[in-house]
Amino acid sequence: MWIRDRVCVDAGYAVASYRLCGVYGLAGLPIHQSAPRRFPVITFLLIFINIVVFLLTYLAPSLLVPGALSPDDVYEELGAVPIAVVRLEKPWTILSSMFLHADIYHIAGNMLFLYLFGGPVESAMGSKRFLVFYLVSGLFAEFFHIASIALIPEEWLLTSYGLSPWVIPTVGASGAISGVMGAYLLFYPRAKLSLLYFIAIIPIFITLPAWAYILIWFIYQLVMGLMILAGYTSPVAFWAHIGGFLAGLALAPYFMDPDLKKLLRARVRGAFALDVYPYYGEIPPDEESGEYYL
Secondary structure (H helix, E strand, C coil): CCCCCCEEEECCEEEECCECCCCCHHHCEEEEECCCCCCCHHHHHHHHHHHHHHHHHHHCHHHCCCCCCCHHHHHHHHCECHHHHHCCCCCCHHHHHHHCCCCHHHHHHHHHHHHHHHHHHHHHHCHHHHHHHHHHHHHHHHHHHHHHHHHCCHHHCCCCCCCCHHHCCECCCHHHHHHHHHHHHHHCCCCEEEEEEEECCEEEEEEEEHHHHHHHHHHHHHHHHHHHHCCCCCCECHHHHHHHHHHHHHHHHHHCCHHHHHHHHHHCCCHHHHHCCCCCCCCCECCCCCCECC
16 A cells, blocks of 8 residues: 655645555555454454544544644644654654544555454454553554664755654554554464455455565565665655564564463473463464464
8 A cells, every 4th residue: 555645734834744654555455364353342442543533633623632723733733753752842642643644545554454463463462462562562663763763864864845854743553553463473474364456457366374465564664664764755654664563573472361372382382382481473273174273
């Protein structure tokens, strides 16, 4: 998925929305996944909150920010401005920015990925743990984004909009969702993803194992992230995706439901699964039926 460039104009000056948006089109658009899930309460709640906030941003911005007249006012007040975060001027915006989206394409892509990957991960963690994991992944995503700006040579800092990324608000849930994708890769690498491609106007459907799709997605994020450090400008905070993903991959075992962890230790043979705490590996399907235990 790609997001068209957008510049917010307010009070005679431009504010480019440097969005945490998902660029998923290179690897195809996933429309179905095979990993199991119970009813994902928190996943659906997060989707609901994101949609409500998006509608309010465009239809009634003053309900989110008193006195706001446009979505631009909401982004400036509730988006995470890197320099403000570093100075601890508005630290809460690290959280509030996770629930803001720039346009319909932005929120549609992010909510699709949250719906597909969030349910199975929530089922493996439990709802309360999943919520904490989601928010922590989003925090790491923003920290990685800020660190990437600090690494860009000063002469390359100005974006194509003529603004430094230090003062451009970041908005979007894809940093946190990238963490969910990292957990999904760890828990369900052999799950199957049904992907949609378009050749001209002809839809093409293919199936890939989750590990292959997510690996392609991550390599793309990494390549683009390195280009950012080399001076390429983009409205996408690729290092937020990279940071969220790596955080999710590293933290997921610590958030796995303890009862599920015990079940896996009893069912999965091998010293790695039985002797190492925490359990660090996939949730394996049954060898005969191919079905998951969860």
